[in-house]
Amino acid sequence: MGICGIPGRHTMQRVALAHVLAGSMLPAASLAQDFELSDDMFDEAEASSSTPPDATGSWTDRLTMELGHQVLGHLNRNRQTTPDGIIQQAHGLEVNRLSANLRFQELYDNGWLLRATGRIKAYLPGGYEFDNSARPDHETWLDELYLQRSGSDHSVTLGRQTIVWGETVGNSVLDIINTTEYRDLTIIDLEDARRHQWMVNWDWFSDAGTISGFVNLYPEFNPLPVVGSPLFPELPWRLPTARRDEALFETGVRWQHSLPGSDLAIMAAWLYENDVSYAPPAAGETDARPLFNDHLLLGFSGNRAIGRLLLTLDIAYSRNVLAAYAPVRENGSALPRYHPTDRLATSAGLEYALTTTRQFSFSVAAEKFSGARHIHGNLQLVDADTRGNLLLRYSQRHLNEDLVLSATLQSELDGDLSLANLAADWRINDDWSLGTQLIVTRAEHDSLFPGLDEDVRLGTRLSFSF
């Protein structure tokens, strides 16, 4: 059985034009009508290639690239109240960048696979990253670079990769193997913020489930936001780049098993906290002191499908994480000190497919600190001993998923900080896509980012893939 011929690009353009013209004249089919159907038209619309990308051809056939231009600006900005009065921050462009994303995958004989993905970004005038004294006007990232070898029961992956634990999409307390970077408000979802790390990962597949283990000999940490970013913290001292003075490592193991209607997993890991804690500078210094902290993680994750409803649950118990404590004083001016404590965290979510094209998900994550050690005197947690956040997502797909409308709401449970994102992503064709987002933030004065209160941002991104 052969594969039909592949029409050239010009042919496809003519076909597309004919379809557009025809579409302007055609009435919609009514329910009661009988009609004829000739499927010859789908021969004209054959995929650009019927040959699997990894099967034959040169290496360039396995290379894909996406070029994009993104801008984001303010529609409204926070008004800061100072002793001198109310200061209205300037409106204008906040993000203006070009990017190129590359992806390459090559399958070799004997089950070896090489995969690499990377990004190049160039910052343009008007954006906070342009002409930034702390960094050049362009950056490159190597996201993935790994070799994978898979046999009948085993698979080993060596290189820069991600490992995702937990079931609650976007809000899992177990999804902490990899670091994240929320550089600015253009990155909303955890999936987009996840960064890769150099690791070796091993999977053993059997009827009793899958056992996976990893070792990370160079743990990385969540990078600080770029100076000038709306997420850059305003602190009285400088936060230096975290520098390690000794060899660090992380390791973990997970067992997964699928039952009818459910997937379950238990895991244990020795990890470093992704967010580096900073102790106040020593006397006479201006730089805060980074604290690398390792801890033990024990976890459970599971899901349960009930009809169109999917329930998810993640539980993480962490022993010896750092929490900030300060002496109990009425004026609250004492500097915090970090003490190891235990943390019980859980995230629970539900996903519901309202229709073929509309989906809704809701999740809550909460954590509670207890059992602080090495505390002397009258100390209390700087933050509440229990805190959490919620994530609500709604998406509606149209035109066979060419147009996706989505709404996201993230908020701390106490309401101090919240973000709403309305997005429309339009896949114009296989090559071009256009996305827009409207971001509204609200923050209390005592929250981590009071400068985000009442901010409204509007952005767009145009991309071309080939």
Add this chain to the structure above:
Amino acid sequence: MTALSNSGAYARMLGGAGILLLMIFSTSAQGNEGRQIMEQVEDNQRKLTQAAFNRVQLSSCRYGLQNNQITCADRPRVKSLETVQINIGDAQRDTRTISIVREPAAENGVGMLSYTYDDVDRDNETWLYLSALGQVKRIAAGNSEDDHEPASLFGSEFTTEDQDTGKLDDYAIRILEETEISDQAVWKIEAIPDEDRMRKTRYARVVHYVDRERHVVLRSDMYDRQGREIKRLMASRIEKINGVWTARSLTMLNLVSNRLSNMAIREINTDIDIPADFLTTRTLTDSAYRETELRRLRQQIDSRASD
């Protein structure tokens, strides 16, 4: 058995028999015994879903009518897929299907795994892998107790509800009449879900047109609870594969949204040596394993062709 009975191997690509199943035909249809026709349809269909490796093109567009002819009103969006399926279970009546997107390049590697069970008491299961999420996600998309549609398959008008295997016991099946469509003599067969199944399906009634000469379902009309026809499945390019007549082109028209999807089977290869472990969630995430096994399957087909 739901509305989507379709032909052969790619029927299972969607995860199942359902409407697709009925698009195959009975070799022993007798009189107006609709149930027997459907049972035979399933038996024949399984001949094409046993250890099958297929290449499928999925095209979707908005449609309109021109001279009573359905025409795409915009340029169709096309995905090419590779699908692998096996029958399992004591009576080989359950099916496991995995579908991998090959084109467009930006979606290459996106996969869907479906387990469809013949047992009426056992819901089908589906997992999806999206590289953006970095993990396999169980899809809760079917068998809900309302009248909405379940999840779409790769953005097409085919849905996961069409994954249901036969489950004939859940339906009242009867032949309505013997008639003709497109100059072909057909049985017009009605399938109405019972109370339990009604709660799990959007299709309150399905009418199939089974070619009496070639025993192929040429068309299925799906109705909602208000009696409105909401979808229509049309089959064409009827060919005999492994001794079984089957439709190599299926078009699902959504009569509410005026959009359609065409599923064209470019290749059907059956009785391939497929390891059962390939039809597990591992294949969704383990790229090296997936691509190595797929390469072996392609080599089997190539060597068979050269013989």
